[in-house]
Amino acid sequence: MVGAPKAHARGNSYASSTMSRPGSTTSRPNNGTLSSTMGYGSRPASAMSRPQTSLGTRKIHGSSMSMARPATSLDHHGDDNAGSVLGKRKGMQLSILSPSRNYSCPIGPPDPRMHTSSLGGPRSASTWRMNKNPSALEAPRMNMHEASPPISHCLPIRGNASDAGAKESTPARPGQRSRVPIITPSKPVQPASVSPQRRSKRPPIPLFLSKESTVTNFNRHLDSEWDQEMKEKTMEEIMARVFSRVNQSGQESQGLKEAVEVYKARITELEASRDGLNETNMKLRVEMESLNHQLSAAEDALKEALRDQEIAMDDLDRRQRIEMESIRQEGTKDVEALNNRHQDEIRSLKRKFESELADEKAARVRELGQLSSKSALDIQKSEIELDNKTREINAALAQIQCMKAELERERKMTHDLRHNLDTASTNSVTLESTIRALKARIEFLEGGREEQSQAFEQCNQRMMDALAETEATKEKLRREETLRRKLHNQVQELKGNIRVFCRVRPPLNSEPPTAIALMQYPDESEDAKEINIMGPEEKSSLGTVSRKNNNFAFDRVFGPSTQNNEVFDEISQLVQSALDGYNVCIFCYGQTGSGKTHTMSSQDGMIPLAVHQIYETAQSLEEKGWRYTMEGNFVEVYNENLNDLLGNPDELDKKKHEIRHDMQRGKTFITDITTVRLDSPEMVESILKSAAANRSVAATKANERSSRSHSVFILKLIGENHITGERSEGTLNLVDLAGSERLSHSGATGERLKETQNINRSLSSLGDVIAALGQGKDGGHIPYRNSKLTYLLQFSLGGNSKTLMFVMVSPLKAHLSETLTSLKFATKVHNTHIGTAKRQARVRDS
Numbered sequence: 001m002v003g004a005p006k007a008h009a010r011g012n013s014y015a016s017s018t019m020s021r022p023g024s025t026t027s028r029p030n031n032g033t034l035s036s037t038m039g040y041g042s043r044p045a046s047a048m049s050r051p052q053t054s055l056g057t058r059k060i061h062g063s064s065m066s067m068a069r070p071a072t073s074l075d076h077h078g079d080d081n082a083g084s085v086l087g088k089r090k091g092m093q094l095s096i097l098s099p100s101r102n103y104s105c106p107i108g109p110p111d112p113r114m115h116t117s118s119l120g121g122p123r124s125a126s127t128w129r130m131n132k133n134p135s136a137l138e139a140p141r142m143n144m145h146e147a148s149p150p151i152s153h154c155l156p157i158r159g160n161a162s163d164a165g166a167k168e169s170t171p172a173r174p175g176q177r178s179r180v181p182i183i184t185p186s187k188p189v190q191p192a193s194v195s196p197q198r199r200s201k202r203p204p205i206p207l208f209l210s211k212e213s214t215v216t217n218f219n220r221h222l223d224s225e226w227d228q229e230m231k232e233k234t235m236e237e238i239m240a241r242v243f244s245r246v247n248q249s250g251q252e253s254q255g256l257k258e259a260v261e262v263y264k265a266r267i268t269e270l271e272a273s274r275d276g277l278n279e280t281n282m283k284l285r286v287e288m289e290s291l292n293h294q295l296s297a298a299e300d301a302l303k304e305a306l307r308d309q310e311i312a313m314d315d316l317d318r319r320q321r322i323e324m325e326s327i328r329q330e331g332t333k334d335v336e337a338l339n340n341r342h343q344d345e346i347r348s349l350k351r352k353f354e355s356e357l358a359d360e361k362a363a364r365v366r367e368l369g370q371l372s373s374k375s376a377l378d379i380q381k382s383e384i385e386l387d388n389k390t391r392e393i394n395a396a397l398a399q400i401q402c403m404k405a406e407l408e409r410e411r412k413m414t415h416d417l418r419h420n421l422d423t424a425s426t427n428s429v430t431l432e433s434t435i436r437a438l439k440a441r442i443e444f445l446e447g448g449r450e451e452q453s454q455a456f457e458q459c460n461q462r463m464m465d466a467l468a469e470t471e472a473t474k475e476k477l478r479r480e481e482t483l484r485r486k487l488h489n490q491v492q493e494l495k496g497n498i499r500v501f502c503r504v505r506p507p508l509n510s511e512p513p514t515a516i517a518l519m520q521y522p523d524e525s526e527d528a529k530e531i532n533i534m535g536p537e538e539k540s541s542l543g544t545v546s547r548k549n550n551n552f553a554f555d556r557v558f559g560p561s562t563q564n565n566e567v568f569d570e571i572s573q574l575v576q577s578a579l580d581g582y583n584v585c586i587f588c589y590g591q592t593g594s595g596k597t598h599t600m601s602s603q604d605g606m607i608p609l610a611v612h613q614i615y616e617t618a619q620s621l622e623e624k625g626w627r628y629t630m631e632g633n634f635v636e637v638y639n640e641n642l643n644d645l646l647g648n649p650d651e652l653d654k655k656k657h658e659i660r661h662d663m664q665r666g667k668t669f670i671t672d673i674t675t676v677r678l679d680s681p682e683m684v685e686s687i688l689k690s691a692a693a694n695r696s697v698a699a700t701k702a703n704e705r706s707s708r709s710h711s712v713f714i715l716k717l718i719g720e721n722h723i724t725g726e727r728s729e730g731t732l733n734l735v736d737l738a739g740s741e742r743l744s745h746s747g748a749t750g751e752r753l754k755e756t757q758n759i760n761r762s763l764s765s766l767g768d769v770i771a772a773l774g775q776g777k778d779g780g781h782i783p784y785r786n787s788k789l790t791y792l793l794q795f796s797l798g799g800n801s802k803t804l805m806f807v808m809v810s811p812l813k814a815h816l817s818e819t820l821t822s823l824k825f826a827t828k829v830h831n832t833h834i835g836t837a838k839r840q841a842r843v844r845d846s
């Protein structure tokens, strides 16, 4: 770009032709015909761009750069196509001497195309001269390239002239000797080998031959058999042709001279162009030098800028160091200030805490004083508590008295073990002496301290001795308890595993004495085992009226005056067996209104009394290591269906319960049954009330339900002795059977008939089971499954269980028939012996 303005100032044609860069052409001076006629107007762009681009990189050589294009144009003619420009004339060569190169042209006959082809067509030399465009020189050269063979092909060869003429335009193949066509200006040359017939005619002579070929042909002609005349004529023709040729050569020489002139003019032009280029080169060099100067100036400026930047960087770095130093100093000052402030705060906090500590200390001292006074109060309270303890000791003494009474009762209870009770009495005496000693100690404690302490030691020793004796006594009692259980069981077995008690209820106020049947109790004052019942009047066939006296004997007969607690005294041994781990079943059998429910479930009935006794006995057994848990169920068998009397009353007769037996353990379970844990004796009363309420809800008439269904109170007693490791599981079943009146007598129909049938069936099944057990069918089939009741009581009837049957008797004459039936059934049961020696019952008729 530096040289651009100068390029614009050029006025010569070469400069303007080479400046093809955009922008420069528009501002270029208008050279008119030169710029418009120059065919290479677009080419010099590359040619002239070379010197411009190389300005900054290469040293300029004036002759080689500025003269590149013209020299190339000439060199091209000289080097490559010298023969093709002027020398590609058939048969002749022209040599042009130039300062640097030797140009040669073929010499041959005058070719009318010479000027046309070599000088750009029919233009004249002057016209060509006027066109100084190098492209004008290129054009003919290119045409000659296309039309002319290589220069070596212009040499004449030995061969057939007709062949040469026939293959005028055929190029020579590589490696093959060229057959140069000989071009004649007018007619084709006849071949040398002419037939003998035509020898009379003059053979054709090549019009235009090279010197060598001419001589050869001449000799050939001489060697032929031509006659002398023909030879002379031929020679004359040849000479004429030579002269003609010489003239033509003179003309050609003149043309060549003109060409030389043209070339000289061209050379002059080129030299002028070279000078212009040299000048341009000089200018460019000057530009380059100025650019170099600018470059060095720019480099100097850059260096200066770098130096300034380094200085600025140094200044910046120095300023930053200074700022950092100042910041660091300020930070240090801040830290010191913070430290000082914190030290002040710490000192103030320290003072504050010391003052608080002093306050706290004072408060603690005050609290200590208060605690001292409080402890004094506590001491007084302790003294008061001591008095209370003294009173408690007195209470303990009273309790000891109770224990003494209990011991007395125990002594009564184990009447058959009296000698053991003597030992207990001895222990009691020991305890009394201990109590006395304790009393003395208490009195002594109220006296002097030293004496108290000595007496306390003595008392303590006595107490320890008494405790040891008590423990020994307890152990002895435990052994005795075990022995008692064994003996008790033996006694129960001796009494029979199934027993029958008979109870006659008293007449009700509503029942007149005339309605009362005659019943006697002959051994009431002795064993009270017999009952005589005067039967209803019977007329004989003779018309005499007689009454049958029915005597029955059972294990015990209770008259109308007997109270429930007396009855219970007789069965309490069985309840004790349940606590000892036996299955016990007590059931009441009799007709409706005979007093079953009164005996079993009244307020002082067997169930409440049994539960109370169990609680009392369980408590008394605790000191012997026994702990008991009690669970109760209350179920009803109605129409051979099982109902839960402790469950939802709405589900009565609706919810199905099934009986399951664990044959391995001998246990019975009822599905979906309500189980109540009996934690106190009072709970049994609520259970009985609940069951009665449920039954009344289900009943259509008062007292109806209880008469038409069996109720079973199941009490499971599980005891564990943590001292001996013994365990017992007993079940007490207290059964209130439905009325046993016979179907024929009840006069029932419909639903009542069905109820009665079910009741009779179940009672009959009960009798069958007992009878089967009495017949020694323990290992055989016992028809437990014949009714729900017997199936439920399977493990409480027979086997190792104990069964007690109450046969309830109504005192009314109207019930005599049913009464006798019940007593006969009871007699059968009583005659059944299960487990031990069979006893013979007495049934005397008089």
Ligand SMILES: Nc1ncnc2c1ncn2[C@@H]1O[C@H](COP(=O)(O)OP(=O)(O)OP(=O)(O)O)[C@@H](O)[C@H]1O
Residues within 6 Å of the ligand: 504, 505, 506, 508, 562, 590, 591, 592, 593, 594, 595, 596, 597, 598, 599, 703, 706, 707, 708, 737, 738, 739, 808
């Ligand atoms: N030993 C007795 N002392 C006083 N009253 C009694 C005695 N036994 C029964 N009674 C009374 O007799 C009446 C009928 O007794 P209870 O209801 O116990 O007979 P039951 O056999 O249970 O009749 P059901 O089979 O209909 O239930 C009741 O009023 C009851 O109070």
